[in-house]
Amino acid sequence: MAHLWFKGFAEKIIQYRWITIFIVVLCSIFLGSNLMNLQIDMDQDTWVPQDHPYVKSTKVIDRVFGGRNVLIISVVPKSGDIYQTKILRKIQQIQSDIESLPEAIKHNILSIAAKKVKDIRGSDEGLVVKRVLETIPQTDAEMAALKQRVNNNPIYINSLVSPDGKAAAIIADFKIDTSKPSYQIVKDKIDTIINRQLDSSVNIYTAGLPIDFAWFEKHMMKMPLFFGSAILIIMLIQYLSFRSFQGMILPIVTAILSVFWSLGFMGLIGVHMDGMNTTTPILIMSVAAGHAIQILKRYYEEYNRVSQDQAQLPAKKINQLAIVNSIAHVGPVMFVAGLIASISFYTLATYDVSVVKHFGVFAGSGIMATLILEMTFIPALRAILPPPKTKEINSEKQKGWLDRQLLSTANKLSGPKAPRILGISLLAVLVIASGSYFIEADNSLKNYSTHDSEVRVHDRAINQRFGGTNTIYFLIEGKKKDTIKDPRVLNTISKLQAYLESQPEVGKTQSIADMVKRLNQAMHNEKVNHNSIPDEQSLVAQYLFMYTLSGSPQDFDSYVNNDYSSAVVWTFLKTDSTQYAKTLGQAVSERFASQLPKGVTLRMGGSLPQTIAGNDSLTYGKIKNVGQMALVVFILSSLILRSLVGGLFVTLPLIIVVSTNFGVMGWLGVPLDMGTMTTAAMAIGIGADYELYLLFRFREEIQRTGNLQQATRNSLTTSGKAVIYVALSIAAGYACLLLSGFAFYSRLAIMVIATMIASAFVAIVFLRAMTATFKPRFMFKDTNQAITQMSLKPAGEVNVQQ
């Protein structure tokens, strides 16, 4: 029934081939015009689930205290300490240059040269609150005084000056325009500022989230190069597969147009392009090439058969019959497979992480575009192009090494050894899948760069000298104003800091409690026993007020909010291990939340907790997501095959592929991240194509021949061979990402290659062995009737109107 519909459809396309091409061109122009609306999005919000508690608290912290895009610049003299006129001038200049950047949050730029960085000191004369570094010391005495001012204030040690005095830091916070987020712009400006100060006397290092994102962006920008390489590789594989110019060009035309259409569609509906989706064009291109290869393979097959059976017909007529026949046979399965893949990807739009949603829409739309183009544009174009030359046909039908291997495999799979092969395959799958026990989620941006990369070298250099380049924040919130001035709250904050600083990877903490303690000590002539929180709230309030007499209104803005109802403890970590941060967060919550007065809460936020949120979403969300996609595949394939067992036959191998995908990740130590998590979706989306093409072809062959071995041989050497071409194309297309030098892409490439091998193996070996072992009714039920029918009317006999 479906065959007839597709046959009629193909005939119409050939009849109206010029109109079809014209409509496709119009659509391309329309979607192409929307490419200009496509926005590049580096907003870090797109990478994390917005409902996660850590993300919510990070947003509150960012809104009130800033600190979302913290960058650390470290000035390290090559000899001596920082207390040299030349070095201090550099620090002062960097501070001033950053302050003049429009993206900088001026009151959150800290260095010893910052206005709000003050020396608080008590003396017999009174209380001194003066800037640590206002004018560059010119004499030894002035320099010694500066050193003393720094050392008097422990809050600055390990954060703005290294404990040995041999490095200084400038900590800066930036606003990133969320309508057009780009970290590369900020990094470029910072580099310019730094380069002006770089000379033979210093090393200057930069680290922090804006730098990590800027590197990501930089690698993203190389994507067109990898995309181009992927096109060439896919073309080469197709040429080697078909040994024909048309065989090389037509699938790539579909592929490129599919990417073009889907990008335009994204621009049209306002879905942004982000870091994760930079590789999606390669995916779409590979899938499109895959479908094109399936139909092309069938086209050559049909062309051969028609030219043999009806040799009297003119070449043009044979060409048209071959086109119609190939669409009549492959069209239904392509439609079903494409629809399933597309819907599977679209289900990702329900995900709580924007980049994954974008990926779902992009990939789903790309496959839909492929489907439309392969059913309309390509047959119309092929009907216009001259028919393939005899040489092309001969070389395509020539049996090579791959055919021999497939025939040998088919013989084994259709013989008595099938159950054993199935058993061994299952065992192998179980062994591989057991690797998923070792799988770890890790979305660390730093770890995407290689150990010797500039970003990691700089990060290590700063981590060695200072409190750390990774930040987490503990937010203490009260319901009433002035809650933070309560000595019980301040004492808990102080104890919390002491606990944090006793932990191995915590380099530094800062809070309003530090300032209160420092003021108390200064007001008591620097007596060490007064380095504590006063007992009375009014005294705390008066200390804080006293400080503001010589400070700016926003001096405490990074520690406490306007009405003193909430405060934040800045915590610098030397590690970006999310597991460490998570454990630390839990320990802090367990120990200190109960020590706070009633109504005062404690929660964690910051860049690392946001990463934890991303990981949590991956770990829990992925199971949900894979289940969701598998369900879609099961329902749709059951409906198409009109059999629940049929649905199971398609879905089970996919579950096996996904399990092996996890297993390979575990065994190879490839972490689960936003990129690698999409390979499971690909395994289902693309793996389903393999299953369906092979199942349909096998069913067609078994119905035609009634012979298991023959059907297995025929299906493997046709659709099976195409599956191998497709898997090879996709794997090779992604393989060029292995050269990116950026783990986000190379991990993705490894997993796509592994997934393609697993998908092809499961479709060709496992599914065939399953079929031969269980002989499901949905495939074998009409065998005899079909044989009868086939003897009366050979396949491929269709009519085409000129």
Added chain:
Amino acid sequence: MYSSNTLLTLVLLIFCSNLTANQSTKQNTEKSTAKSAEQIMERNFYAGKVSKIKKQITMKLINHRSEERVRKVIVTSALQDNGIDSYMLVRFLKPKDIQGTGFLQHEHSKAEDDLWIFLPALDRSRRLIASNKKDSFMGTDFAYGDMLPPRVSYYHHKLIGEAVVDGVDCFLIESTPINQTIKDNYGYTSKKTWIDKKSFHEVKVEYYDLDKQLLKTQRVSGIKLVEPENDRYAAMRREMNNHQTGHKTIVEATHYETDVKLDQHTFTVRTLEWF
């Protein structure tokens, strides 16, 4: 008959004499403008120098998210004998947790001011060796140098125009520091001041930072003649907007009196500690 050469010489002479006259007029005008700008600023400097005044003031500190902090204070101030510098005693009434906190300032326009702070919770006053002219005044957006303006001679002044601000006819004066030290001490590369032509009190001031970027704008309103015999005025409302941070401070006098009894102890640490 004049020869052509003689004619040419005559024409040149006339042209040159005109040119010289023009240049001389221009120089004279510039000189008189400069002089009048300085005179205006001189008048402005003294217009706010009230002999003695006691004001109840509400200070509103508003951040870029429009969150407000309110402080209520009583300010008593008086001119020192030099008629230029002031004494100032500030007592905080609100918020409650800083009630009674006191602040005493002895202004020294040629040196660092003397400052003391009294904290009732500690029942002790301490000298505050802290601020210079560009530092924030009591945690507001005003700097000490904005509250008690510098001597006229510290800046070059230029009358750059006239304008109407909030219905008030004003001179517009541009002031630039005379040297680097003044620039560093006060933290501005230039200021633009709109001065009321009648009272010579400033109505609006723009402050430009060391990068020549607009840093703050002060708007002054409710200017009252409080000391008619000396032609001295007091502003009832000042609003300072920091354009770079989005923070602003509004200072409003809700009550004032000039008939204040002051003695030699009013501006001493003893009085500061008496609460």
